[in-house]
Amino acid sequence: MDNEERFWNATVDELANGYVHSNDEFTCLLCNESFVDGIIYPMDGVLYEAKKAVSRHIQDTHISVFDYLLSLDKKHTGLSDHQKELLDFFMKGLSDKEIVQELNGGSPSTVxxxxxKLKEKEKQAKVFLAIMNLLSKKSDKQAEPNFVSFHKGATMVDERYATTEEEKQKVLSRYFKQGADGELDTFPSKEKRKLIVLQHIVKRFEPTKRYSEKEVNEILKAIYSDFATIRRYxxxxxxxxxxxxxxxxxxGN
Incomplete structure (x- = not known):
C-alpha cells in the first residue's frame, strides 16, 4: 500500500495521531517513515521504542499533525482560508477578544x-461519517467501484480523478508496453490518462528524498525522451x- 492510499484509508483517530500501526510497524501518515516494533531508536541522546519514536519523528519533522492537516487544500478539508486561520487561533488558545486584535477587525461576537458554525460543521461531519460507515457495511463490495487514491497535492479534483483500478491498469498497459517498470511508449494527450501515467511515474521517486534538477532529469530520461515535459506536468x-x-x-503531499 502506498502512502496516499494509506492516508485516505486511515481512521479519524489515526489521522489525528498522524500514524498507523500495522504488521508490527508504526508508519507516519505524513511522509511514510516507518518504525518497527522491537527496535530502539536513538533521537537526540534519548532511546525510544517504535510508538514513541514515530510520535517524536512527527514532532521533529512535521511540527504537528494539526498544522499538516490544516495546510491541506480546501478540496480535502472543506475549510476556507479564514476558517483555517481561526482554527489556528483556537488551537493556540486565544480568546475571542485576542483573535479580534490579531485580525485587526471584527468583533468578539463574530468570532x-x-x-x-465550526462546531455545527463537526456535528454534520460525524453524521456523514456514520452514514457512510453504514453504507459501507450494507453495500455490495463487488458491485462498488474501486477508485484510485490520488495524491494530496493534487491541484484539481474533478471527474478526471474518478478512475477505477481496472481503468488504471488498462491505461498503464497501453502506455507502458514493455511493462509497468519499463519506458513510456507515448505521453497521453487526454487529461485523465495523463494523471494515471504521472501518478505511476512519480512512484520512481523516494517520498522523503530531496532531488536536484539533474537527478530528476536522469530518472525521467530513463522513462521518456521528452523528460522536460514529464517534469513540467x-x-x-x-x-x-x-x-x-x-x-x-x-x-508533493
Whole structure:
C-alpha cells in the first residue's frame, strides 16, 4: 500500500495521531517513515521504542499533525482560508477578544459565531461519517467501484480523478508496453490518462528524498525522451514540488 492510499484509508483517530500501526510497524501518515516494533531508536541522546519514536519523528519533522492537516487544500478539508486561520487561533488558545486584535477587525461576537458554525460543521461531519460507515457495511463490495487514491497535492479534483483500478491498469498497459517498470511508449494527450501515467511515474521517486534538477532529469530520461515535459506536468499537477530557485525537487503531499 502506498502512502496516499494509506492516508485516505486511515481512521479519524489515526489521522489525528498522524500514524498507523500495522504488521508490527508504526508508519507516519505524513511522509511514510516507518518504525518497527522491537527496535530502539536513538533521537537526540534519548532511546525510544517504535510508538514513541514515530510520535517524536512527527514532532521533529512535521511540527504537528494539526498544522499538516490544516495546510491541506480546501478540496480535502472543506475549510476556507479564514476558517483555517481561526482554527489556528483556537488551537493556540486565544480568546475571542485576542483573535479580534490579531485580525485587526471584527468583533468578539463574530468570532463566537464562527466557533458555533465550526462546531455545527463537526456535528454534520460525524453524521456523514456514520452514514457512510453504514453504507459501507450494507453495500455490495463487488458491485462498488474501486477508485484510485490520488495524491494530496493534487491541484484539481474533478471527474478526471474518478478512475477505477481496472481503468488504471488498462491505461498503464497501453502506455507502458514493455511493462509497468519499463519506458513510456507515448505521453497521453487526454487529461485523465495523463494523471494515471504521472501518478505511476512519480512512484520512481523516494517520498522523503530531496532531488536536484539533474537527478530528476536522469530518472525521467530513463522513462521518456521528452523528460522536460514529464517534469513540467509532475509539478503542474502537484505530484512534485520544487523550490523557488529550482535547486530542489520533492514529492508533493
Amino acid at each position: 463566537r459565531n464562527h466557533r458555533f 509532475l509539478i503542474e499537477y502537484g505530484f512534485m514540488k520544487r523550490s523557488k530557485d529550482c535547486t530542489e525537487y520533492w514529492i
